Amino acid sequence: MTEQTASLSGQELNRNQELIYGCMGLGGSWSAEPYAPEHVDEAAAAIDAALDAGITLFDHADIYRGGKAEAVFGEVLAITPGLRERIRLQTKCGIRLNEQGLETHYDLSREGILERVNGSLKRLKTDYVDVLLLHRPDPLADPAEVASAVGQLMGEGKVREVGVSNMSAPQIEALQDHLETAVVANQLEMSLLRRAWLESAVLVNHAEGLDYSFPHGTVEFCSRQGITLQAYGALAQGHYSGAPPESPTPAEAATAALVAEMAKAKGTTREAILLGWLMRHPAGIAPVIGSANPDRIRACAGAARIAAAMTRAEWYRLWVTARGSNIP
Template sequence: MVSQVFPLSTYFPTVSRIAYGCMGLGGGWDKDPITTKDISHAHSVIDAAMSYGINFFDHADIYRLGKAEQVFGEVLKQKPELRDSMIIQSKCGIRFKEANLPGRYDFSEKWIKHSVEGSLRRLNTEYLDILMLHRPDPLMQIHELAETLMTLQADGKVKHFAVSNMNQFQVEFLQKNLDTPIIANQIEMSLGKLDWLNDGVLVGSDGNNSVDFVSGTLEYCQTKHIQLQAWGCLAQGKYSEQGLNSECEHIRRTSKLVLELAQKHHATAEAVVLAFLMKHPSNIQPIIGTTNLERIKGATMALDFELTRDEWYSLFVSARGEALP
C-alpha cells in the first residue's frame, strides 16, 4: 500500500491521495445552459469518485466557461450533506480572449475578488478550501495580491492558498509577502511529460539546457512541505492500449511495459501510470479527469500497490526513449 502521508494531510487529515479534476463536467465549452443530463452525469461522477475514496475536487473558474463549477454546485444544492466531506479547490487568474482583447492573466484585486465570488456562487458553497492562482501574471503587483488574498481569508471565503504552473522563485517571491503558507503547486507531470525528472538526471550532461523545467522546483516544494499536484497525469492515455499502435517505437515499448506491469499488479494501465508518479518521494498528488466511471475506479487501483525501484526505472528509461547519461 502506498503511504497516505503527504503534505496536504497537514491541513486536511482525511484528504485523498488522488484528486479528481472537474474540467470534464458541465457539457461543452460554450455558453449553452447546463442540462438535467449534465447534472445527472455530474452526480454519477462525483458519487463514483467518492465511493472509491476520492474527496478532493479540483476546479477552475474557466472550466467549461464556468459550467463545470455550476453543475457541481447543482449537485451540492441537491445533496448539501456532501460539502462537509469534500475538499474543494478552484483556480483563478486566466481571462479568455474577448472583443479586441487577447487571452491574458490577471492577479488584480478586482479580478481575483470577482473570480472568487463567481466560483462561490456557482459552486453553491460559502468558502473554498483552497484558492489556486492558475498561471503567473507578469503584471502582478505583489503587495496588492497579498493583501487581496489575506482579505479573502479573513472574510472566511478562502481557507488556504496555492499556485499552479509556478517555479520555485515565483513561489518563494509570493510566499515572502504572505502571512499564510502556500500549500500546493500544480504543474504538468506524467510518464509522458518527463522534464520534471530529466532536469535532475541531466545535470552536467549534454541536453540539460533543453529541459523545459526550472531547476530546484521539486526540491523547493519538498523542503517547504508544499504539495506537488500533477495535471495531465495520465499523459492523455498515451500508454494505454492505444499506445501499442503508436508510430513511435519507445511509446509502443513503454505501453507494452505498462500493460505487463498492470497484469503483474492486478491493476489497470492507468493505475500503473499513476503509480509511477506516486513512487516519487515528493508524494505527488495526481489529478485525474476522466468522466468514465470504470476508469475512475481503475485509476484508484494505484493505491493498492507500489512499483519497485527496478520497475520505476524501467518505465522512466523506456519513456525517455534513450538511456540515462
C-alpha cells in the first residue's frame, strides 16, 4: 500500500468529520453597546459564506459579545425563511462574566443552566438547539444536578444533544455517570499553533512533556467513546494564514512560509492546509472556524479534500516546522 493510499484509507474512518462555523466574531463589540443593523448584515454575510463552504453546524455561546452574537444570528433566522431547517445550532452555557463583583465565574447549577439556555433560545429566536455544550468545568457543580437540568431541557424539546467544552476524560466520565444521554462532543483548543493536545501524546516519558498541561489520554478517550473533538482556534488566530504576529518567532515564520508553499503546490488555500492538517488526525477532529470574513470562511471549503490527500510526511513536516525542533 502506498503512503497516499494509506492516507486516503485512514480518512475513510473520519467520513463524519465536518467544519463548524464559530459565531464568536458576530454582533459587534464586547461592550454593552447594542448591536447595530450593519452587524445583522455582517452576520448574514458570514452565514451565507459558511453555507457556501458546506458548513451546516453553527457554534454559539451565551457569553459571546455579551449575548449579541446569538441575537444577531436570531435576527438573520427571523428574516430568512427556511434557514433554521437547513442548519444545526449549538450553544454553550456555564461561564458568567462581570456578575456579582466577579470578572469571571462558572455556574453549572441547575438554575443557572436552565436560565442561560432559555436566554439563548430567546436571543436565537428558536425553540431548540441541536447541541448544548457545558462551557467549562465548574468545581461547585453537582453532576446529578447538571444531569437533572439537561434532562429537563431535553424532555421539553429545547435541547437535542449534550456535549462539553474544555473538559478532560475523567471529568467527562464523572458527568456521564449521571446523564441519561451520551456526551456527543468535547470542544478544545487544537491547532498547528496550540499543539498541547498532540505534544502530550508523544512526550510521555520525556522531560519536555512537563511543558504541556493538556490532560493526556483525553483525545484517545473521546475517540474511543465516539465523542466528536471540536477544535476551536483551528486557524491558529491567523498566525500562518495572513495575520502574523508583529514579531514572529523563527518557527512561526517558517511555518507560515511552509503553509503558503503547500497551498500553492496543491492549488488550494492556506486555510485549507491548516484545517486539513487537523482533519488528517485519525481522531476525527472537527475544526471550528472563527473568522467573520466571508472570503476567509469560503477559503476553508477544501479542507476535507486536503486532509484526504495529505501524506504522512507532509503532516509531520508541518508539525515539526511549527514546533521549531525535531520530535524525540
